[in-house]
Every structure is written in structure tokens, then in C-alpha cells.
Amino acid sequence: MLRSGTSKASRRNVLKGVGMATVVGASLPPFGVALAQGTAPAAAPKGPKFLEMDGKAKLVVLGDKPLVAETPSAMLDDDVTPIDKFFVRNNGLVPDAPADAKAWKIKIDGEVEKPLEITLGDLMSRFPNVSYKMMLECGGNGRAFFTPEARGNPWTNGGAGCAEWTGVRLADVLKAAGVKSSAVYTGQYGADPHLSGDATKPSISRGVPIAKAMEPHTLISFKMNGKDLPLIHGGPVRLIVPGWTGSTSTKWLTRIWVRDKEHDGPGMGGFSYRMAKTPIVPGSKGDEKDTVILEAMPVRSVITFPADGAKLAAGTRKLDLRGHAWAGESDIKTVDISTDYGVSWKPAKVDPPPNKYAWQRFTASVDLPAAGYYEVWAKATDSKGVTQPFVAGNWNPQGYGGNPINHIRVLVES
């Protein structure tokens, strides 16, 4: 098979490498000085590494292989997160783009009366197409807030975004296949090859209880913000299980195996996407048998304007800020803002969501009585009265559920 793309891409990389070497060379001291001081290895670059990829903004790269990149808070300011700013989380390799997306096949089998194998083209025309603005959030979002460090990609709050997803309801497809009363859980498979390159091993295979699979916002999605779903986001077709850990929104969807018990694919056991039942000592090994699956994501708020580290002009005494807040299965009831480390709180204005599972815009205006350094804190509370903690609590070895009060740091110049 002709893989012209590979050679093209490698050439691009080589060029990039050359460019980088030139920059490093330029910053080296003159030849004689370098010799006199010995050949110390170049120091690792400080600060985050930014994504360089066609069609994507400069996201913060958390890992190159597999590619994992998060969206800085200030880039989460749009009401609907644009595709280029949307975070990337892969567990395996990215599969080849199909020659004909509409010929992509999805199998529904297991505890169903009539197992289906349906092409994406048929799926699109046979079932009603719906669009919703919904959250997709990595299960490990907020992991970087745990002390000590928990294992995994160190997401701050940027493993989340709210896009408009178009697709067909998974419920409609499951009903067409005739879900048996013995159905308990889904087992979902995608086309992404395992990192080792072994095609016989799924990189990840998660699932959800049948009730969530039948929820009318759970979609087999093929469009993101009105465009064909990009390959890097799971195109041509993926699941969107809104409000739940992102890994249940299987990318490059090929199969839904309806199970008569909780699914046991890779990513369902151990400490993966699980919280400790009995609180454990931070930094300890824990007991993976004493865990429970993390389903809906916790309540979270993110200040998206101004950016953390913003310098405000001398004389600024009022700050108009805004952000987004969301909570897995719930709506946001209130967002409170503090500029005095939680001594006093002021309610922000919270807009209603355009539909269930969308994030909500909050805006507030706070006084900054004098020049100097301020922290602006945001704390969201959901419709069940559940709020954000001051620090990431319930430490667990893989760092799920980290949702402390969000803060930005600003400086009013004097």
C-alpha cells in the first residue's frame, strides 16, 4: 500500500528538526568557549511544549506518543469550543483515515435480538440526526492539582471542551437492534491500534450502563461544530457520552458489544477511571479492589478571561471576568467569586445552558481596591448543592476527580 503521507510527514519532521537545531546552535557560546567549558548537554527547554499540527491551535502538549494535549484556560473562552482549540486525548495510535467515510462499518452485537452491521452512510440516513452542544471531558481532568502527584497525564482544567456534536441517538440504534432484557452494559471498541502496534489488542475498550447508553443525548456522532468529524477527534465516527469520563466516548467507533454484565475491556479495571471507596493515604498504593467506577464528571469552573498571569493597567480598580462551569449530570446553580482567598464571596451571573450537558457561561465584575497582586477564585455549585473543594481531595493513584476551586493570578500595575 502506498503510504506517501508517511514520507511527507517524516520529511516535515526532519525539516522541523533542522530548524530546531539551528536555533539551538545560534544560542551556543562561541566555539572556543564551548570547548573550554566542556560539552555540557543542552538544558531541557523550560515551560510547556506547544502543539504543532495542521488544523490545531497551540495546545499544551502533555505527551507526544500517544498525542495528548490540553487547552489553556484562556482558550476555553468561546461559547462553543472551536475544533482547533479542542483538547486531544489518544490512548493508542491514530488509525488510518478511511478512503470512504460513509463505508465505515459499525457492529452492534451481544445481548440484542437482531445484531446489526451498519455503514456510517446508512446510519446517517436511517436514523434521525440531532445536534447538541455538549461537554466532552477527559476523566483525568484536574489531575495536576493533586499533591503528591498522581499517575497519568498531568491535566490542569484543559482536558475539556464544549462542542456541537451531530449524530444519531445510540438509543435509536440499540432499539433497532432490539436490546434484550439481559442487557446490562455496553462494551465499546474503536479502530485505534495499540501503541505496541499489535493489531490484535485494543488500546482501550470502555463501556457504560445500558441506562446511560439509552439516554437521548448519548450519540453516535459524525459531525463536530457542523464539520465532518476530524480524524484526530475520532472521525469519521465516535460515541459522545456527555458528562461522563471522556474515555467512554469511544473514538473511531467500530463495535458496540451489548453485555450481560459490567464490561471488562482494557480501561475498566484496576485504578483506571476509578475512585477509592475508602479514603486512602495520598501517595500510597491503595487497594484496587476497593474502588468504584467514576461515571459522571464532577462540578468544575474555569475562568477563561482574563488569562492567569494577566497584567492590568495601572489605575484598574474593576475587573470584568468570565468563564464556564459545568457538572457531569447536573446543571450549575451558582458560581461564586472571591478576591480575598475565600473570606468573602460574590455571586456571578450564570447563564442557562443551551441544552443539557452544555457548559454554562458565568460573568462577574469584581473590585480591585488598590494596585498589586490578586488571586481571583471561582467556585461553582451544581443543582444538587454539590460544590468545589478548596484543594483536590480524595487522592487516588491515578488522580481522578480533581476539581478544586479555580483561580487566576493578576497583577494591577502601579
Added chain:
Amino acid sequence: MKQLTITHVVVASLTAVVLLVALDRAGELRGPRPGYVPLAKIAPAVVDPDKGKPPPHNDTVADLPDGKGRDTVFYACAACHGVAIIKAQGLTRDLWDASLDLMVSRHHMVPMKPEERTEVLDYLVEQFPPRRKGRSSENPFLK
């Protein structure tokens, strides 16, 4: 008016043929001739299967900090994943130990020999211990 003879026709036709061949050889009648094209290149490329993929990524041993066991760690871990995820961790020995178990049980890592595993564990514990200091340690205004 002279009569058009077969001789006239033959002479005119030959002249035209010679002229056309000359112009053709001089490249006046055709566009530039393509160079040699290998067969594979003219095979119909319907779609680029790599379109939309992230750029390829390959780490080298030098991307890990120097230390005893570095090579062993690199070849044990970077066969599957990049070194960035290793360097992002800050774990106790217990958790590094559990991480190696996880790689075998969940991510299809080939189990290491005991002495190799100890070497890998020693390196990871020495290079990437817990280092998080609390939330005020990276203030953007202290640079």
C-alpha cells in the same frame, strides 16, 4: 496556371513532414517531457491515510536524564510510549512499582527479569520522585 502534378503534392507533403518532425524534435510542438516516474508514484492515490494524523514522533535515549539504568528504561518503556509521560510523573517507589505492574497487566508490556526491573525502578525513583510543592511555588510574577 500551372497544373498540380503528383510531383508537387509529394514534394509539398515531404517538406511538411520534415518541418513537423524538426519542430517536434525541437520541442516546439509538445510540452516539457516528464522525467522518469516510478510505477508506484503513478498508482492512483485515492486518499492519504495519514491525513489528519499527528506528526510522527520519536524520542531518543538522550531525552531521558542521564543516570544509571537510563538505557534499560528507555528500551523498556519507549517501545510503546513517549518519554514525556515518564518525565511528567513524580511518584514514590510504591507507586512506580505499581506503575510497572500496570504496564504489564493493562498495557501489554513484556515482564522484565527481576534484576532488570530493579534497575528500571531504581532509575525512575531516583529521577522522578514526588516534587510537587504546593500551589504558590510557580508564581508568574516571580520570574
